[in-house]
Amino acid sequence: MSPERPLLLVGAGNMGGAMLEGWLNAGTDPRSIVVVDPAADLDTPRRPGLRVYTSPPDVVAHTVVLAVKPQSMAEVLPTLQGNVDGDTIVISIAAGITVAKLKTLGRGPIVRSIPNTPAAIGQGMTCAVAIDATPHVIEIANELLGALGKVAWVDDEGLIDAATAVSGSGPAYVFHLVEAMTAAGEAAGLPSDVAAVLARQTVVGAGALLARSPLDPATLRRNVTSPGGTTAAALSVLADTGALTELMTRAVDSAARRSRELGS
Incomplete structure (x- = not known):
């Protein structure tokens, strides 16, 4: 990730905000992160270099992290088509939204994950699944999610709902x-x-x-x-x-x- 091809965090509410704090506290360069949140207060002082928008900017992301509510996903995904290409990794933390539905965003690799709010202090627990992803993609996702705490990977996407119920909630x-x-x-x-x-x-x-x-x-x-x-x-x-x-x-x-x- 870089300022030119950043990590795009879509949604900075309770969980998205906790993840953002976790990444920044772990030493991630704020210039390599772009935040998109319709409710963002653009007048609030933030870390130097961190870019915050109320709608998607004109940038192709290295990785898109979808941290919006599940009920908003169908509305949000079409607005991000210009932010992805075939190499963009998509990581979703939305409960219930399947990999099949996330594939409407693009052709790139997709990781479905469920973190929890202790991610803000580096003590989070995330369960993740990557369907047909390369080891390189899993390594990148594991690095991002691992900055927030522990990560457990499963092979069956159906187990993510149970993980949501145990650790996410x-x-x-x-x-x-x-x-x-x-x-x-x-x-x-x-x-x-x-x-x-x-x-x-x-x-x-x-x-x-x-x-x-x-x-x-x-x-x-x-x-x-x-x-x-x-x-x-x-x-x-x-x-x-x-x-x-x-x-x-x-x-x-x-x-x-x-x-x-x-x-x-």
Whole structure:
């Protein structure tokens, strides 16, 4: 990618903006990135060299990253025909939009991926599939997506809907867990500010431990759980009854079904 043949980011909302921050924080030259977003505030100060437009400029991109909502894709794709050629790599992060539909943009290679918002701090999780792509294309896509965190590749495009439900939507589940723990702490008598910091830092710390420890989650859970202790009492509600696993399975299934609906 270069200023003459840049990375074209189409859509700079929550997820697109998180990806942009991730690339810039990873050291990507702002001059090699062009952002297109109809809602862009062109008066907002940005990093020197970063080009921002409300409609596609006259430039042929090295790589186009489609970060618009699935409902907008049919409207957006025709506007980008002048920004691609046979060598342009197209990477989509839109839930439910299949590779077959993305092929209407051009003849170049296509990667369908699902990142998540921790990409903004380089801690994202992206699942991707590349149908009939060369190793060179996969290497470029892996470099771009890898700048945002970890990348998992699958061979079956049908698995992207499940990945959307687990990791794409997953941060919201964790944030909701913090909300639920805070509410439970308040119900147990803690002041709201104390309950909030206890819940938030517990999840932050547990996540950091999980990231650094070589142990699997089940072992880490058992290490916290003394027989007959307080944690065991709580897990008798969450784990022994299967309540949390059942609820999470239903939630992921619902999200996966919605991903498939968005592409229909």
